[in-house]
Amino acid sequence: MAALLAGASLFAGLLQAQVATPAHADTTSGSRTVKVSLDSLSPTVPVKGGTITVSGTVTNSGKETVTAPHVGVRMAEVGPLTSRSAISTAAARTGYVKGDGYELTDHETTLKDLPSGITRPFTLKVPVSALGLGKDGVYQLGVSLTGRLRSVGFDQILGIQRTFLPWYRTGGAKATQYTFLWPLIDRPHLTVRSDSDDQQSPIFLDDDLAKALAPGGRLRQMVELGRDLPVTWVIDPDLIATVDAMTKPYRVAGAGGDLEHTTTGTGTADANQWLLELKAAVADREVVALPFADPDIASIAHHGRNVSGTLGDLKNATDLSTKTVETVLDITPDTDVAWPVEGAVDSSIIDVATSAGADQIIARSDSLGESGSLSYTPTAARPLGGGTTALVADSVLSKAFQGDMLNAGNETLAVQKYVSQTLMVTMQAPEKKRSILVAPQRMPTASQAQAMAEAITAVTESGWADSATFAAAVKATPDPDASRTVPSGSAYPTALRKQELATSAFQTIQATQTRLNGFVVILSVQGRVSVPFGTALLRSMSTQWRGDSGGAEDFRDAIGTYLTELTGLVHILDKGGTLTLSGRSATIPVTVKNELGQAVTGLELRLTSGQDNNLDIGDPQPVTVEGGHTRSLKFDASAKRNGLTTVTAQLYTKDGARYGDAMTFQVNVTSITSTVMLVIAGGLLLLVLAGVRMYSQRKRRAAADTTEDAEDAEDADSDADGGTDGDNGEGGDNAPEKPAGPAPDASGSARTSNPAHIQ
Structure with missing residues (x-):
């Protein structure tokens, strides 16, 4: 049995030696002449009994034509790599080294001659069994191009690209989570402004988000x-x-960020679809x-x-x-x-x-x-x-x-x-x-x-x-030996620190926030202003402004500029000249105009005199003005002496802060003097005397008329008794009639019972 095992081991060694036998002699290297690109490697994780397919291109970046080129696969002879840093080191290497191993026999592909600047594709299919993979781990795989240059005259490795094969056949390790x-x-894409249309459509800095939401974006x-x-x-x-704002009609700033001449946004349909897909995901x-x-x-x-x-x-x-x-x-x-x-x-x-x-x-x-x-x-x-x-x-x-x-x-x-x-x-x-x-x-x-x-x-x-x-x-x-020490500020990367927002940026943001707080307190519908401005100020602190300090500054400034425009829509109308007060007491009118689309309330209008000892102005008055309207407030003023006085009109919020610009005007007090009183008294006296004179004249004329009437009556009686003789030539049949109306006076005017005008 031992002999059989020994024989098997020897046979396996012979097979491995056969796999590692080079098909071409690697006598020298010019490995930067040709660029080798691996465009695909399948499967990512090889399996026993399978085949890996490597496809890519080779590009001749040299000046000479590469003749008789072929592409092959190389496996490092050292077996699996031993550390994570070894992977990084191998990946960073550019030229061929002996550690890249020998080219596997019978698994190369031959290409046509490769002139300078020409790119050719290649595909290699290699059985996993030919790769010499042993124990579990990460193996280095190289794909190289070998060819000949006329100036050298023999084969060289003219280019190589390395990649890595994870091999996990035995298994048994505890899976990493x-x-x-x-x-x-x-x-950020949204500006703080909205369009003047009925929908108050939001205005975007650009329509780039529409492209990102579209299919393929x-x-x-x-x-x-x-x-x-x-x-x-x-x-x-x-x-x-x-994106939710894009699901309804929106506007996009014009060229150069022009917010006055906007265009219609194009991403509404894609925004709706994207949100639906995101909700499902x-x-x-x-x-x-x-x-x-x-x-x-x-x-x-x-x-x-x-x-x-x-x-x-x-x-x-x-x-x-x-x-x-x-x-x-x-x-x-x-x-x-x-x-x-x-x-x-x-x-x-x-x-x-x-x-x-x-x-x-x-x-x-x-x-x-x-x-x-x-x-x-x-x-x-x-x-x-x-x-x-x-x-x-x-x-x-x-x-x-x-x-x-x-x-x-x-x-x-x-x-x-x-x-x-x-x-x-x-x-x-x-x-x-x-x-x-x-x-x-x-x-x-x-x-x-x-x-x-x-x-x-x-x-x-x-x-x-x-x-x-x-x-x-x-x-x-946690691993008990893992580091938990937080570095100090000096260890923060310099490159990242250079991209940070400056202190002045945060000061500008907070100054705008302070002005915003002073503005919304007078509004009847505060959310219509506080929400878009509040979110815009948060956007001005976004991490995404790194690398674009100019854009960040423009964004901050635009917020402040728009807030200034809005606050200026509630203002005191200029009186336009000098107000003259004829008398020691008078009323001073001051008008407040509200050009906003909502009512303002909680304001107080105060008038102050530049010379308090000359002009006393009434108490401050509360101000409430409907959107798009004006309101005139009247202040009772009393003057202590004549002269020109400067008056300042200023709006204040409930907390006593000034609101908007002050309006100043001149008040000229012209009281009634003693000389004027004497003239008026003299005139009245003349009127009285004229009335007395006319009364006396009327009385004398009335008496004269009574006497004449009596004489006429006597004459009539005399005529009745014997006045037909006509001795003096009067009262005869040919005598003219007396006028029926009153007799004219010395001026040629008819006398009346009431004078038509006073002389």
């Missing part, structure tokens, strides 16, 4: 891929609130909601925490997060999680996060590193005390898909490396059950998301790993 975060985050791909993956959704509530799934608009916690910790009101805004963002997700998605998320940018933490970041209500902090292993005492990757959970737990994401796995995944070769290498790294984690300590967190970049592209989905699927189906929820990762038993 993996928690994959699946982020739905985007940059980034966010559409994230939802379609994520719904079939065992992942934990990490959502910025601002994104779903913005996250139903009964674990969802972590970040604070609203994903505030930059590191920037707040380093530059904003000492600006009064900033920490309160962060807490408000957390509270708003729950309400938004519950309203839009009809689920209750986990909101006690903080995720600093790239998982970089220090003591101040931890303090700020916990002050806003976060109990779990997502960090990364290149920030909260290990001391080197552990020979394996520890569990993600690290209790920090006080009920706070740091979830330390694995740096290598989290950054695996940050490159250009549109390139098929990059995607293939990234997936193979990622899956191989997860197997290496398990093989580091196969007897230990550990929990690993993977936190990728916040905004994966569509191609990056596709690569991530492929890798996650391969890992969860591998046998050496299982998926786990975020809640399970928090509750996992």
Whole structure:
């Protein structure tokens, strides 16, 4: 029996030696002349008795034609790699080295001559049995091009690309628990303004979100891929609130951010469809909601925490997060999680996060590193005390898909490396059950998301790993020897610190918030202003402004400018000149105009005199004005002396704060003097005297009329007795009649019983 075993071992050794026999002599290398790209490798995890298929391209980047080229597969002779760092080292190597092994015989493919600049495709099919895979682990596989250059005259290895094969045949290790975060985050798109149409349509900075929601778009791909993956959704509530706003008509700023000449948004239909698909995808799934608009916690910790009101805004963002997700998605998320940018933490970041209500902090292993005492990757959970737990994401796995995944070769290498790294984690300590967190970049592209989905699927189906929820990762038993030391502020990466919002940014935000507080108190419907402005201010602190300081500043300034415009719509009308008061007491009217679309109340109008000893103005008056109306208020004023006085009209809020600009005008007091009184008295005296004179004249005329009437009567009697003689020539038959009316006076006017006017 022993002899049989010995013979079998010898036979196996001969077979392995035969597999490793090179088909071509590797006498020299010019391995940077030709670029080898591996566009696909299937299956990702080879199985016993199967075949691997490798497809790709070769490109001659040199100046000479490569003659008699062929592509072959190489397996490193050292067997499986021994560490995670060995994988990274091999992946970074560019030129051929002897450690890349010999080319496998009978599994190469011959190509036509390869002129300079020409690219040719290739496909290799290799039985798994020919790869020489032994014990479980990660194996290095190389694909090389061998050919001849005229200047050299013999075959050379002119290009090579390495990848990795995870081999897990024996099994038996305790499966590692993996928690994959699946982020739905985007940059701010909504402005604080709305259109002047009847619907008050929101105005967007651009229509880029419509492209991301459309079929094939980034966010559409994230939802379609994520719904079939065992992942934990990490959502910025601002994104779903913005998409919800897109489900109704909306406007888009014109060229250069022109908010006066907007265009119709194009993403309404896709926004409705995306929200429907997202609701279905996250139903009964674990969802972590970040604070609203994903505030930059590191920037707040380093530059904003000492600006009064900033920490309160962060807490408000957390509270708003729950309400938004519950309203839009009809689920209750986990909101006690903080995720600093790239998982970089220090003591101040931890303090700020916990002050806003976060109990779990997502960090990364290149920030909260290990001391080197552990020979394996520890569990993600690290209790920090006080009920706070740091979830330390694995740096290598989290950054695996940050490159250009549109390139098929990059995607293939990234997936193979990622899956191989997860197997290496398990093989580091196969007897230990550990929990690993993977936190990728916040905004994966569509191609990056596709690569991530492929890798996650391969890992969860591998046998050496299982998926786990975020809640399970928090509750996992921590490794007692794992690092729990939070680095100091000086250890925070310089490159990240340069991208942070400055202290002046937070000062501007809080100054705008203070002005907003003073404005909404006068409004009858405060929410119509406080909600859009409040969310806009939270967006101005977003992590997504990193790398775009100019855009962040423009966004902040636009909020402040619009608030100034709105507050200016409630103002005191200019009186436009000097107001003259003829007398010691008079009424001063002042008009307040409200051009807003809602009533304002709670204001108080006060008038103050520049010379209090000259002009006494009445008490302040409350102001209530309906939207689109004006109201005039009258102040009783009394003057102590004549002269010009400056009067200031100013609105105040209930708490005594000034509202809007003051309006000043001049008041000229012109009281009645003693000289004027004498003139008036003289005039009255003349009127009295004229009346007495006319009365006397009327009385004399009346007496004269009585005498004449008596004489006429006597004459009539005389005529009756014997006046027919006609001696004096009067009263005869030919005498003229007396006028029937009154006789004219000296002026030629007829006398009347009442004078027509006073002389």
